[in-house]
Amino acid sequence: MIASDSVTSAEPLRRVARSTGMLPTPEPDAELLALRAEVAHLRRVNAELLGTVADLRVTVERQQAHIDKLVRTAFGRKSERVVTGSTLFDDVPDLDPSPPAADAPAAPDPPPEPTTPKRRGHGRRPRPADLPRERVEIDLTEAEKACPCCHKTRIRIGVDVSERLDYRPASLFVRQIVRPTYACRSCERAGDDPQMIQRPLPPEPIPRSTATAGLLAHVIVSKYCDHLPLYRQESILGRLGWDVTRSTLCDQILACAGVLEPLYRLMCDRIRLSAALHTDDTPVPLLAPRRTAHAWVYVGDAANPYTVFDLSVGRSRDAPTAFLKGYTGFVQADGYAGYNPVYDGGARHVGCWAHARRYFFDARLSDPARAHDALARIRALYAVEREAKEMKLTGTDLATYRRQHVGQVLAAYADWLAEQRPRVLPKSTIGEAVTYATNQWHTLGVYLTDGRLTIDNAPAEQAIRPLCVGRRNWLHMGGDGGLKPTAVLLSIAASVKRHGLDPWAYLKHVLTELPARPACADLADLLPDRWARCPAS
DSSP, rough: OOHHHHHHHHHHHHHHHTTTTOOOOOOHHHEEEEEEEHHHHHHHHHHHHHHHHHHHHHHHHEEEEEEEHHHHHHSOOOOOOOSSSTTTTTTTSSSSSSOOOOOSSOOOOOOOOOOOOOOOOOOOOOOOTTTTOOOOOOOOOOTTTTTTTTTTTTOOOOOOOOOOOOOOOOOOOOEEEEOOEEHHHHHHHHTTTOOOEEEOOOOSSTTTOOOOHHHHHHHHHHTTOOOOOOOHHHHHHHHHHHOOOHHHHHHHHHHHHHHHHHHHHHHHHHHOOOOOOEEEEEEETTTTTTTEEEEEEHHHEETTTOEEEEEEOOOOTTTHHHHHTTOOOOEEEESSSGGGHHHTTOOEEOHHHHHHHHHHHHHTTTTTHHHHHHHHHHHHHHHHHHHHHHHTOOHHHHHHHHHHHHHHHHHHHHHHHHHHHSOOOSSSSSHHHHHHHHHHHHHHHGGEEEOOOSSHEEEEEEHHHHHHHHHHOOBBBOOOHHHHHHHHHHHHHHHHHHOOOOHHHHHHOOOOOOOGGGGGOGGGSSSHHHHHHHHTO
C-alpha cells in the first residue's frame, strides 16, 4: 500500500520534469511497460483490499449474529416461531417433471394442509365446580317486604345467584398429639409394677421435628414447584407466625430428600426399563467452591411415565454413562459427544430436529435465503407430525405414515445440504447450521423407524424448563452436598407435574407413608402414576 502511494505521487512530478526538459523523454515502449507494471501492481493491491473487506464482512456478520442472539436471549421472545405464509417452495417446479412409468407404484398423497386450531372464546370462564361455596343471602327486611299497594307481605317467588371468587390467606396451626397413659392400680397397690402403657408416636419424616409432613410438603412445593427461594419463604412463614431461619428450612429439605430417596431410586430403575427415553442437561451454579454443576434430565416413555434428574459437577461424560449403564434402548438427545459411551454400549441415538432447526433459526438474519429455505423444509416435517397426531396414529401405523409422507422430503433435504455445504463458510452461522445437520443426519431420520419415537427432544426440554425458571430465583446451590437432595426433589416435582397431580397432597401422603414402611418394602403404590389411580388420592 505504501509503495503504490509513492509511485502514484511521484508520477506527476516526472511528467512536469519531462515537459520542462529536466528529464529525458522515455521511449514509448518503456513508458507503456511501466504503465502496465503499475496497473498489474494496483490490481494486486485491489485484490488484497477486496480480500480484507471480505474477511471483515464475515467477521462483522458473525459478531452481529452473536450480538443478535445475546440480545434475543436477554430481552427477546423465547419462541422460535417463524411467520408462516408463502414459502420458498411455492414457485419451485417438480424435481422430476417426466411422467411416471406405467408400472411404477403411485407416489403417496401429500399430507393435507394443516388446519388452524380453534381459538378459545373470550369472556368469563365458568367457576370451577369443585370449589367450596359459601352462601351469603341478602334478604329484604320485614318492612321492605310489605306491598306498597295493599300493605300485605309479599311472598318469595324466586332468587338470583351471582358468584364471585374470593381468597382466604393460608394459616398455620398447631397439631396436638394427645397420648393417654394407662396403669394398673391393683398391681400398684400390691407393690408390683403398675404395667403402664401408652401408644407410641406415629413415625415422622423428621423425628422430634417441629414441622409435620403437611408443612414440610408446603416448603418443598414452594421451592421446587413455585420457585420460591428459602429466604422468601422465611419472611412469608414469619408473617404467618413461625419464626424460622432459612438454615433450618434448608436442613429440613435435606432431611426430606433423604426420606424420598428410595422412591427416587425406584423411578430411576423404571426409567431405565423404557424402550425410548429423552435426555438433556442445563448448567447450575455452585457457590462453595464456585464451580458449575450440570442437571441431567431423563424422561421415560408411556410405559414408565417418570421424569428424573441427576446432578453432577461439570459436564463430563461420566454422569450420563453411569446413569444409563447397560441401557440398550433409544436415547433421544442432541449431538453432545458425552453420550457416545452410551451409544457404544448398545443404545441407539435418535436425533432432535428442534436442535437442527434452532441453528438455522439463528442464521435467519445473516443468511435469510438459505436459512428460510431450510426452515421451510423442516416445517414440512412437522406438518406431517401434526396431521398424524390429529389422526391419532400410533405404533406401526404412525411409522408407516411417516415413511410415506416424509421420505421424499428428507431425500430432497439431504441433497440440498450436500449442495450447500461447499458453498458456506464453516465458521459462519449458516455454515454451523449446515454442518450440524449434516453431521447428525444419520440420527435425524431414526424417528421414522419406530412409532414410539418423537421428531424432537421437546419432552426433555419441557421437563428441564421449570429448573431454569427456579434457577433465576434461587441463583445457585450451596455445594456438592446439595446435588443428590436437589436431584431427588426435582424428580418428585417433575413426575408429579407430568401426571397433573396436586404436589402438596402427594408429598404429604408420601412423607407420611415412607417413614412407617420398612427399608425393604415395595414402594410401587407410591409412584405418581399408581397414586393417581388410587381412589384415596
